[in-house]
Structure formats: C-alpha cells, structure tokens
Amino acid sequence: MASVVEYKGLKAGYHCGYCDSAAGKASCGMWAHSMTVQDYQDLIDRGWRRSGRYVYKPVMNQTCCPQYTIRCRSLQFQPSKSHKKVLKKMLKFLAKGEISKGSCEDEPMEPSMEDAVAGDMALINKLDLQCDLEKLGDSLTESLEREVKKKGKGTKKEESKEFIQSQDRNEELGSGEPSHAVDVHTVPKPGKGADLSKPPCRKAKEIRKERKRLKLMRQNPAAGPEAFQAPQEPQAKPSRPRSLEELMFGSLPEDASHKLEVRLVPVSSEDPEFKSSLSQSFSLYVKYQMAVHRDPPEECGKTEFTGFLCTSPLEPENPPNGPDCGYGSFHQQYWLDGKIIAVGVIDILPYCVSSVYLYYDPDYSFLSLGVYSALREIAFTRQLHEQAPQLSYYYMGFYIHSCPKMKYKGHYRPSDLLCPETYVWVPIEQCLPSLDNSKYCRLNQDPEAADEGRSRDPDRLQVLYKKAILPYGVFKQQQQQREPGEEAAVLQYASLVGQACSERMLLFRS
Template identity: 70%
Template structure:
C-alpha cells in the first residue's frame, strides 16, 4: 500500500481569515487520493496539514500570518485554571443541571478559517471552532454561508443523526445558550448602597484573608506536631489534610451521582478521509486512521470531533457542535478529552505520546491560546526540529517569522538529496523519477518535482507516488 498524491504547487495572494488581508496568504498543496498514516505523520512533522483530502503547507517566510505547527506533550500536561473551570462547569451541568452565568474566560473567541484552496471548503480546526459569524468580514461570512447551503443540515449514518457543521456561532459575554449577542447598554438606576449590610469586600482583600488563615492553620498544625513528639496522643492531633491537585483524568472521569440531571456518552468510529485505516498488532486497539468522536447528551448528539490517530500522535482536525450548547465550551472540553485519550493510547502503544493541535499563529493575538496547553513545542520552519514554546516566544515577539533552531549551522536533514529516487506514478505504473525523466526528456518536469520533493522530504518522496500526466 502506497500513498498516491497529486502536487498542486504554490497558491499565493488569497484571503487570510486571521488578519483579513485580501491577498496575503501563500501555501503549497497536494491532493491526496490515498495516504498511509506514516506518510501523513512525516508530513505534519514538516509543517503540512490536511483539510479533507487537500493537504497544504504554508510558505512561512511569504505568508502574512505564519502558521507554526504546535504539539502538546500530554504525558506532562497539567490543566490550567481556565481548563479546570471548563471541566468543573461540565460536571456541574451533568450532575445538577447548573448553567454557569457570567462571561466565559476560558479562551478568546476566534474569527479564523483554515486555508480554502483547490475548491475544497476548508473546515475549521477544532481548537479554532469558537467563532462568532457577526465578527467576520462580510466576504468570509458569505463564503461560509454559501458552502453551508450546499450541504444538508442533517446527515444520516445508520440509525444515528449527525449534526451538520452549521454550529460556527457562539455567544459573547454570558454563558447562556443563545444564537444572538446581547449588548450590555449600562446598569439600571438603583437606590444606592444598603447601609444596613456590611460593605462589599474586594477580591484582593479576600485572598489576603484566606492566605492569612491558611498560614495560621499551618502554624497550629506545626505546634501539634511538637506536642506529638513529646508524647501527646495522636488522636488529639488534627487530621492531616491532603491538598493534592486533581489530575486531568480525575476531573474528566469523576463519578456522578445516580440521580444526575444529564448523561454524557461517547462513541467513536472510522470516518472517510484520505488516510488508510491500519490495525498493526502492536498498535492501539482502535487502530490508526481518521475517526469521528460523537458526544451524546441524554440521547441527543451535540458535537462530533474528527481526529487522526497516527503512529506518534493524535492529531486534532475539527469539531462540529450544536450552538445551543456553546455555554459548555465544547471546543476546550473536547481538546482536554483528547489529551486524556492520547494518554490512554500511550499505555498500549508507547511511541504514541503527542497531541497535535494544528497551527499556532503568534502574529494573531486571538490565536495565541493554543500555547496555554503546556508543555508544548513549535516546529522550526527551516530545520523541522521541535523547540519548547517558551524558547520561541521572545523571538516571535520581535518578528512574526522566526527560525527557532539556535544552531546557525543546522540544516534540513530531511530535504531532497536524490531527485532521481523520487517515486512517480505514470500510466498505472510506479517508477523512479530518474526512469520517468529518461523516457520523456521533458526538462519542464524537473523544477516542479524538485519543489515537491523538498517540501515533503526525501523519505516521503521515496514512499509516496507522485501522479504525473
């Protein structure tokens, strides 16, 4: 089994959804008629990413908003405070039916699209899905709506109904499930402060008070330990309070009471993609390939995430969700579940230990939130080595395009070194490019094949079959 691809070349001067430049984007692309999971793993490790069967690579030193491949290290991952808020919000909703009020501070709203190229409507990256159509430009909004009209709002798969990706809208401000945006005009006139009640305390003062009480408790516990050393009975000592932070799994898989208000279930099944499904004996139980992950709430499907399970990682693709449940921050919640899922796969398949989140765009402030999933690494756009994001940020603050590898002598070790060994597919036959070149004697073929081979790397160019007319 070999990947069969058709190189589409450079596409430059088209619309960017990150900075709204009408002709600032530049990328190279190829159409994947079929692709092995190992080839796609090697491609994303060279800055490529798929949207359906179209696989593209931003030209980093030319495009208006450089997109750096980012991966999280799930084995060392610790959820941040905002991540824990999302998980606790979901638990409260499931257990008691509570809907959190007030503004959602999990992550900023995004107004962005992945590359729409070669006539293929690009789907939103699952971590970029939280988007308000009202904040997009009219041109971009029109293109989204026109594409959505072409699709049916509901697709049948067996006896289950899948939600169409029409849920690209999320309310700003409060967490109430709604399609509209309420504008807060101003406070209503009141009667002033109630002098019969104590004055409101500032949050800073309350934190100081809690810290002072905690120190007093610690000091008293130390005094009791001193008494114990002098023969004081242990039963008189205060019980030690464990204050271990909950792990990601503790927060996600916390048991719910029997009378919970809601029930959330998950199903997973293979979905159509250019990736060929594989089930090696030493691989994960579900195998490698592209999967739909369905989120069912009380028997109703509310979200569908698409992931690629590859030899070394779980790669996030996109998420469809019902906008009525945007108050649950499903984009963040599904990402945290997928990080936990990567950990589970690692237990069976030790080399599978990364979670790829798509692209990190530092030049777009709203797109920096992916860097909050720590620890994480960015891919050097010149040498294709992984560098911890903390080392990359100072350089990105000074320039939107950066080489992260600090060794000035380092080169791209995977670049094309022997063009004649590139495999091509011509008239139903696979052959090295050297043989094809000698048969056709067409000098115009070589520049395009060389460009392709340098972008995909020598390893992939020798395994994949490049379609030639």
C-alpha cells in the same frame, strides 16, 4: 499499499482568514488520492496539514500569518485553573443541570485572563517594585508628617524622622528590591483600619488551645510549664494535584440530570454507526457554521461538509502493536441525552492524535465545548498511549502567534513548536521571545543545525506514470519533451516532503 499524491504547486496572493488580508496568504499543496498513516505522520512533522484530501504547507517566510505546527506533550500535561473550571462546570451540569452564568465562550479553547497573565505576574511585580516603594515612601512620609502636626508630640516627631531616614536608606540601595523584609505600619484614619496600639487579634483556635493549657496547669500545679506544651502537629505532606482524568471523570450520582457519552466512529461510508448519524451530524455542522462563523447557507452544503470533514485520504490500518481502534480518521461524537451536541474530527497516527476540526451546537456554548473537547482529546491520547506506547502527542494544528484568536493553543502546556527550517521541536517557552519580535523566525537556536530529512537525491523520488512505478531519474530519460517548469515543480515537491517521503510516496504524473 502506497500513498499516491498529485502535486499542485505554490498558491500565493489569496485571502487570509486570520488577518483578513486580501492577498497575503501563500502555501504549497497537493491532492492526496490515498495516503498511509506513516507518510502523513512524517508530513505533519515537516509542517504539512490536511483539509479533506487536500494536503498543504504554508510558505512560512512569505505568508502574512506564519503557521507553526504545535504539539502538546500529553503525558506531562497538567490542566490550568481555567481548564479545571470548565471540567467542574461540565460535571455540575451533568449532575444537577446547573448552568453557570456568564460562562459562554465564543472562541474555542479560549483561556481566561487569569491564566493568560499568570506567567507574566512575577516579571511585572519585579519591574514595578522600585516604583511602588518610592510611592509608598512618599505617602507614608506625608501621612506621618500630618500626624506629627496634629498631635504635636516630640516622640512622634523623632519616630517620623527615623522612619523617613530608613526609607531614604532603602531608596539608596538602588536595586529595586529591599534587602530584607520590611514591616511598614501606617497610621489609619479615625474609624478605619486596625488600632495599632492594641495587640493583633488572635485566631479562635489558638485561644482555645491556650485556655485548655491554663486549665490543665491549674488542675496540676506541681508539674512544670513544659508538661503542658501543646504537642507539635506532624507536617502535612504536600497534596498531589488531581490528574486530568480524575477531574474529568468525577463520579456522578445515579439520578444525574444528564448523560454524556463520547463515541469514536471511523470516517467511512461503510461503517453503520457513521452512516446512521450522518444526517444529524450534518445538521449540527450547518447550525455551527452559520451561528459561529457567520457562513451563508450556500457555503454549508452537503458537498462542502463531506469534502471537508467526511472524506480522508488516510488508509485505515490496524497493526498488532497499534491501538485497539487502529489508525486512520475518526469522528468523536459527543452525545448528550441521545442527541449529538459536538463532533471532534481527529486523525489517529503512529505517534499522535491530530485534531482536524470541531463543530458543536451553539445552544450549548455555555459548556465551553471547545476547551472541553480538547481536554477530552488529550485524555484520549493518554489512553491510546497505554495500548501503543509510541503514541504520546496531541497535535493541535497550527499556532499563529500574530493572530490573537489563535494563541490559545499555547496555553496547553507543555507544548512544542516545529522549527520551519530544521524541522525539530522546540519548547514553546523558548520560542515566544523570538515570535514577539518577528512573525517569522527560525526557532532552532543552533546556527549549525540543518534539515536532516531534506531531499538529497531527487532522482530516487518515486513516480507513478501510466500505471508504472519508476524513479524520477528514469522518468526524466523517458520524457523526450517535458512540460515547462516540470523539473522545477518536482524538485520543489521533493524539498518540501523530504527524502524519506519522496521515496515512499508515488508522485502522479500524467
């Protein structure tokens, strides 16, 4: 079995759905009549991606919105605070039918503002510290001077001067940070704040311990004070964060309000489960496209649905060292109380689970199904890893730093972006500063690095011509009259797919 592809070449100057540019998009594409899972794995590791049977690669240094392939290292993944909220929300809904108010999310997998800014808070605090200290010193000076004038006490004047001098010394440090912790006490307005002339309040627990100690001392006055010291409590061990699976598959009561079931169905017209659910799945797709993407009904037909999400060039494979479900294209159907409410379209490949698309019932958007399905797919990747150890990554498609709506994928950490020039994976944290400065950039910081998988010998590229398989070098010799641009197109194809794929895949020539 071999992959058979028909290269379509460069397509440039067409509409971009990310930035709404009328003619800014550029990509190269090919039609895949059939494709092995290993070939597709190698292609997506060179920046390719499929939509139905059409496999395309953005021209990164030309297109208006460069699309970087992104993968999550699922084995090290830890859910963020917003991810945990989504999982708790789902469990509450399933257990008691509770619907959280104000939790509807239009954008799939959109992180909360809390998670989006958490990583920047330390830097913001550091930069603002000097400014805050100066403002604090000014306000305290004014406050103390007002108190001095009002009370007219000499001791207060001395304290005021002493405090102002200490603030001046802090400002002279010039580092923006105090050299040690500074306890600052302001004089509260009458009726507001704590009374600083009185000792601070003690916790009730401490007061109870003190009373018990004094009672024991009265009962046995002969013993020294040391005998009644409270025993030191053992230091608590740091709590282990709950895993994704523990948060996701929390126990539900027997009388739970709802039942959610996730079924993995192969994309195949011969599969009975796929066939029986196709009508319901299509109706859900139409509802989603019209409500969420505002598509007109004529663009949501059965032909578009089948070509986009129910047709795949991937040939199913079930090798002995692979996962139980095998490799290929699948639908993950989310059944709630006997009804499909979401479908995640995925490809299971030798090293990863690749997310293709998600559509869901807009009536259940309060469950944040975009986020929930992504977390389920990460958990599913980890499950497959136990059956096939080499399969450990979750590919999320393209990360588009210049498009705010597509930056949510970067919040599934740890994750990597694919360098568009050397095709090596680079941790996303190292890429973000460069992407902030330029839409397109070489992510690999090693100037000496090159594309190790590049095409070195195009003549060894395999061609399918008149039902015969032959190297491109031989094909050229047989062709006395070549079409204009024939060789340029073949060389472009070879450079984009790399040497290994060009020798395995069959390039159809008519």
